[in-house]
Amino acid sequence: MKKMIKSIGIVIFMITCISVFYGCGKKNLQPLDKTEYMLGTVCSIKVYDGNKQQAIDSAYKRIKDIENKMSVNKSGTELDAVADKAGKSYVKVSDDTLYVLKKGKYYSEQSNGAFDITIGPLVKLWGIGTDNAKVPSIQEIDQKKALINYKDLIIDEKNKQVMLTKPGMSLDLGGIAKGYAADEATRILKENGVKHAIVNLGGNVLAINDNPEGKPWTIGVQNPFNTTGDYFATINVTNKTVVTSGIYERFFEKDGKKYHHILNPFTGYPMDNSLASVTLVTDVSIDADAMTKNIFYKGMEKGPEYVKTLKGVDAIFVTKNKEVYITDGLKNNFEITNSEFKLINKK
Incomplete structure (x- = not known):
């Protein structure tokens, strides 16, 4: 049996702005970056200003508090x-x-x-x-x-x-608590004077404002067929969260068949449709975290139309045959960087 644990679902790219700003006389733009393993995943916070050390330490303390309550x-x-x-x-x-x-x-x-x-x-x-x-x-x-x-x-x-109400029942907040932790970590950073930062809790990404160069952050979207943080496309965001759920995250193989962690409560088995991943771009991470599972369940048959009913939400759908669908709000803000994937314009 082959097992794979969760990898970081979104890759963060910093445009090479540090040298540009130093050339303009700006100082202290060297980011402070810290990575921890919490909430069953790799968590990374990168801060460019404010009280960096206190901000990051306080943010991780908050994440740990949430983990201790509901992990x-x-x-x-x-x-x-x-x-x-x-x-x-x-x-x-x-x-x-x-x-x-x-x-x-x-x-x-x-x-x-x-x-x-x-x-x-x-x-x-x-x-x-x-x-x-x-x-x-x-x-x-x-x-x-x-x-x-x-x-x-x-x-x-x-x-x-x-x-x-029934003996034997239990809760699992794995599909939503990470989004809450990302929102809370972001709040803590802002309270510590941070104006430019990236919070990445294993694929739940929150971008605070723009990057230090005054441009949107460039986010690489996870290749759902690779568990190493490889990306297949990029988008640019400012003050947004980018959340991905996909079959790459946690899975095991038995007798040549892959079983991923996104379970269907109705069948009792991993969800089985044409999708490999769903990525949402919106304002609040806890909301995006929960919505990705429902949209993944709806599949390509109903998912894209459902997203159109959601205010302030855009989506990237990747199918198992590497076809990609994006909602209208991303059509001028999406670039495929891996030629194995093909953008399909579906209505």
Whole structure:
């Protein structure tokens, strides 16, 4: 069995502006860059101004705080407490967890369950991205599917407590917590005077303002057929988040078949359609994080039309045969750099 863990889904490129600015008399533009492994992925923050060291340290402290409350990769989290009391009683949660659960349930409802934060039992059964990855039996899958239903998550906002109504249920915020952490890290950086920075939490990218040269940041979009951070195209962004979900992120192979981590709550198996990845460009990372899963589920048949109904959202769709579709807002801001991929103009 061959296993691959998550790689960074977006590649960040800095235009060679440092020498240009030094030539103009600008000083202290050397960025401070720090990389950590958190939230089950590689996290990188690059800061160009403000109180750099304090800003980065504070941002990572905030990410670690979020991880300790709601990561599925750690024990003793608030999510563990909710699972332990499933079918029994409410559990008090922090403001952070309450907020993310509210967002998660909202997007679960919006997707009619295609994205469902109560998918925890199924995720643990497959174990994709862990040493225990396996292809479960149909009987095992059916047992876990019966425990998945976002409607069975009760949120008592007034008293800051939540409950899962059936024993054996559990939450998995892997499809949304990383986006929240990216938003929060960005907020912390700005509070520390940062005006030019990139936050990259394993493919959830947030660009603060423009780059130090006063131009948009150039972002390389992950090649979904390569796990090494290879890119197939670039876009330019200012004050935007760029979030990718794809089959490259976490997967394992068994008997010549690849099983990726984006699970279908209705079938119990990895989502199986023509898509290899979906990238969203919008303003808020937590929203983009959740929406990519629903759009991935809709596939090329319904995904592009659905994105057109979303305000302030653009998308890049990559199919398994390396055809690429982009929404109208990116048509003057998208360049394919790998000739194996072909841009298809579909309506």
